[in-house]
Amino acid sequence: MSGNTIGTLFCVTNFGESHGPAIGCVIDGCPPGMELSEADIQHDLDRRRPGTSRHVTQRQEPDAVEILSGVYQGRTTGTPIALLIRNQDQRSKDYGEIAQQFRPGHADYTYWHKYGLRDPRGGGRSSARLTAPTVAAGAVARKWLGEKFGTQIRACMTQLGELTLPFESWEHVPHNPFFAPVADVQQYEAYMDTLRKAGDSCGARLRVQASGVPVGLGEPLYDRLDADIAHALMGLNAVKGVEIGDGFASAAQRGTLHGDSLTPEGFASNHAGGILGGLSTGQDIEATIAIKPTSSIISPRTSIDVQGRPVDVVTKGRHDPCVGIRAAPIAEALLALVLMDHALRHRAQCGDVRQAVRPIPASNA
């Protein structure tokens, strides 16, 4: 299998290195006839872009996407859609010393062992820059799901370092640099300013939600919908944990509480997070991810070089002090890709998703 491909019917193959000529992806299996333009994709890419606030990496990349194939006269043809993003603002001189050293918390050590060599510039293939093609592909999936089922996918921050964010409303999320569901983000900005001056980094927690999901997506075993969602989200750089519904809190619950009762008006609750037996119930899919603190920090760190001798590693370059800040659009894109793939898989085996026979599901609070 192509390890750099996600999906089995809506297949996205991701290529590129952080400081190479270009990054991009090829989408194979997109249904034909859907209107698609660069603008549709650029919108989501712009939400993810670096250099948009002082709280994220200052690398300036326009991330302008070019559609190379698979679209004719504004509609998808059903043939592979290749999306290209040229790298522009590489500062490769920042990485000169690192080539011989292993930066703690990074993939340097593991890549060197696996491949025998690595492109050290900007983290090479391990860079979070490679989430841009994922977001581009996710935009295509999101569009189809929205038009087909009315699916809506959104994510927000629920924790920043040690600070827990209250959930006020989805309305606030697009209007602050944190994708935070709160009106006033001043304390979070102050927190980040302090952190940056200290030359350190912090983690985060995000909530990812999909509504308008048809019933029955997923397979009974192995390729269950929650398993594939976990696969996609855990595969995002820096993610160390994934939960569905009540997640780890479920462990301490009783069956009489956790099981979501069904009534003629719909489900009475959604502890399950929208997935039962590995298949979607039609309720909102709720997932949470934990993001570790950035490994690239300005504070010197103890490490070794390729000969095994001790060195102090000083990471230069421009980095996100909290990669969780820009993660929301990427988490949304990943969820879109998984749902898209399962929608096509379901259609393959069972025909068009039965919209009509849906008993009344209740959405989440």
Next chain:
Amino acid sequence: MSGNTIGTLFCVTNFGESHGPAIGCVIDGCPPGMELSEADIQHDLDRRRPGTSRHVTQRQEPDAVEILSGVYQGRTTGTPIALLIRNQDQRSKDYGEIAQQFRPGHADYTYWHKYGLRDPRGGGRSSARLTAPTVAAGAVARKWLGEKFGTQIRACMTQLGELTLPFESWEHVPHNPFFAPVADVQQYEAYMDTLRKAGDSCGARLRVQASGVPVGLGEPLYDRLDADIAHALMGLNAVKGVEIGDGFASAAQRGTLHGDSLTPEGFASNHAGGILGGLSTGQDIEATIAIKPTSSIISPRTSIDVQGRPVDVVTKGRHDPCVGIRAAPIAEALLALVLMDHALRHRAQCGDVRQAVRPIPASNA
């Protein structure tokens, strides 16, 4: 893709329903020449078996495995290995009423919508019984990994309902019905007795560990090792959360703490849980899973039937009041399958895993 298959090079296709004639799996891609017998596999199956203590389902199944192919004169031939387990102790009359009702927390509702019909007996395909073939296949993988790399995989319970279990030693795990790492399990037995009498169920938390893992297993993007581990573990019935290393605690950590420093003597810590940049570091792989409380409980539950009319669902049959109690061998098997698959993928692309050039990794506490 075959949704009921896990793995890309060590492929395991699982078949069967809880009350059908038989369950089993086909393993395709096993390296040739390894000694393998039913006894090797039966050992792991016996650890998982139902009816072995009063704290688990009382269904009596010998779970005797039969090797139908792929082994000749005691050695694997490299051809597909089919493993068969005949179902014996089905009590299908316990499921007569359920056929028209949707049990809360179960896959009844979702399967009915997806397929238009379902085998209701014992949960059909959604039953945890289908973890037996997974364990059988995992035994084969575990054997090869052990012989090839000295890999050791083990799991234990760390939380039962609201009770947190201390970690005393791996030594205790095989000697109590909870796979608990403690010498004295009396309080947990009392807890379960109370729960059973109340007709309720509880969740659990398990720790899964692999040591002796070679460096460099995993792919940079999408099919990262942690992503595939999350996929496998989240795909286990009743799992609602997966963590790697410090998991959700990472969100509140600082980069100066979380990043594991490298020294000439090895890694100074293992917050990462043995995986960096999606690839194994050679350190112990540490994962945690959260298991929800069993949905099948004797207490009546509110639900609807296939016409959407309200009913009270009374689940008969024999069930685990905490499926987490028997989950340890299954979690181990799943981790074995993922590591096996990645070991073969690594060998495909990069040749035999480089054992010699491993700088000194430090194992976990």
Next chain:
Amino acid sequence: MSGNTIGTLFCVTNFGESHGPAIGCVIDGCPPGMELSEADIQHDLDRRRPGTSRHVTQRQEPDAVEILSGVYQGRTTGTPIALLIRNQDQRSKDYGEIAQQFRPGHADYTYWHKYGLRDPRGGGRSSARLTAPTVAAGAVARKWLGEKFGTQIRACMTQLGELTLPFESWEHVPHNPFFAPVADVQQYEAYMDTLRKAGDSCGARLRVQASGVPVGLGEPLYDRLDADIAHALMGLNAVKGVEIGDGFASAAQRGTLHGDSLTPEGFASNHAGGILGGLSTGQDIEATIAIKPTSSIISPRTSIDVQGRPVDVVTKGRHDPCVGIRAAPIAEALLALVLMDHALRHRAQCGDVRQAVRPIPASNA
């Protein structure tokens, strides 16, 4: 990928060795709700069975299939369908000497090199016996295609050794042991009797046809329908050539002849064999396969043993003097599997196959 699996959405994983306990397959991805019984499958298996005439191997196998999963109350559930066929009439003592020798024309030499060991009994995995599970799975596919599209798949012999068979009518095919489209097969029986007494073997040519095929099955590149048909048919033991439509005769044709004109009444001809640009046109799919003469013959053959020393190999056991005689049901099954897979793939990407908008295709003569 699982090398012993065919198909991407209607996945068939084949297991078993000729003299092992059992052979069989697992079908994953079958649409739910279709009526299916052992009888449906047994019918096709009986057409393929050995020991049915003096012209084929005299090994007596009832080839009774057992459905182990995936069917409930007579309908497919959408879950994996495991089919089991127990081996009964193994005569393993016929293979004692062969274990150390490489029989010419067989897989002994190649398997020994690849795996380091082999099951020599009856050819092990290389035996044509393993076509039985293929036929079993093909029966399921054929049934669905017939009910969904009215697809009909049939094959007949067009050449036996040096003898060319005329095509009189499909009506004759089920009524003689050769699957020959002729009324009188006396000369072919005489030919085979002579051959058997001489202890030799011969090859054959078969025609395989599918009618009632919807338009548009196939992918533009790589997984074109003709490519997948060639893959399936060339994968059949002893096949050395595959043609689509006019096949090798096309090389000597002019474009003005070969291109099938379209008229409002339909295609004027079918040189293409039902496939254009890798996709089905709705016309009959016509393919031809060449089968080499059986390698297992009673005449002694020169060869070497595992030490490289010269030996005379005398093949005992019971073998087909012409494996082409029983190949028709297998070729049909393979074509059914490919069409089934592509029907599901088409449905995944493009929705239900557009039956209504079919311009008038003309069927073959």
Next chain:
Amino acid sequence: MSGNTIGTLFCVTNFGESHGPAIGCVIDGCPPGMELSEADIQHDLDRRRPGTSRHVTQRQEPDAVEILSGVYQGRTTGTPIALLIRNQDQRSKDYGEIAQQFRPGHADYTYWHKYGLRDPRGGGRSSARLTAPTVAAGAVARKWLGEKFGTQIRACMTQLGELTLPFESWEHVPHNPFFAPVADVQQYEAYMDTLRKAGDSCGARLRVQASGVPVGLGEPLYDRLDADIAHALMGLNAVKGVEIGDGFASAAQRGTLHGDSLTPEGFASNHAGGILGGLSTGQDIEATIAIKPTSSIISPRTSIDVQGRPVDVVTKGRHDPCVGIRAAPIAEALLALVLMDHALRHRAQCGDVRQAVRPIPASNA
């Protein structure tokens, strides 16, 4: 599965349309550490290029390849290698009328039915232009196989229209526009000149050979080496037949002749074409393909338009009067891709290919 991808471990995903901005491919799974430059790939692309003689299409495309990723400091990194070829000499105005018509022998009719729309310019996705990325990827595979095993792959023309070409020597092949193994090609040039003036086209037959192939590549069932070779070659535009070894001639042979005897000095013959039981024997792999006459001819053809009304189709544009003339490099590339993929699959399951224990195979005449 991604239908536009070939290979399971050395995966090549092809994208692009004939008149779109660019064509290209992404190679995933290439072993790391191999030297690779644009020049390595350009060499093979130049052999395939249009406009190089009066006997082929006059479209002028430099086909300059650009490596976008996966190579660092001149060596493959093990990460995906994206190859881009910009289209330059599109003459889209030649295709204005065709958009509403179905050209006989082309994919217009089938694509329109499958997707509901199509890019008609230059044949869109169905154009033979899309063989360029295949050749580019094949160059990478060929290089690795050559360095690893000394594998050599070459193809030549054996038939042009009705003319059979004698085989004089491989030496001549690079020195004439036909990839013909003969010193004097005058009669073939005259033949083509006549054909072109007549506004017609012809077919061809090609021989494809691989030497220096290790023993044991292939799987016992379904993904046999010959099956995958047939899949790749039949998937090449305009191919209507594939043979391995003696191919269709095998049907009329006796077992005593066809079976290749083994002696201590090696195989005595190679009727099998280098593949036994679906696995490579170490002998030369010999395959033959039949190519149909070009569908795009200047002579008017009868057809219908999208409303089903009769039209005369006059194909303008620049086309190959015999696509077989430029097919040799493409056939070689396809064989390289299949061998590459199987080499990695073999290494995954069985470790490095056992070079040492090869008994003496005899090469072909």
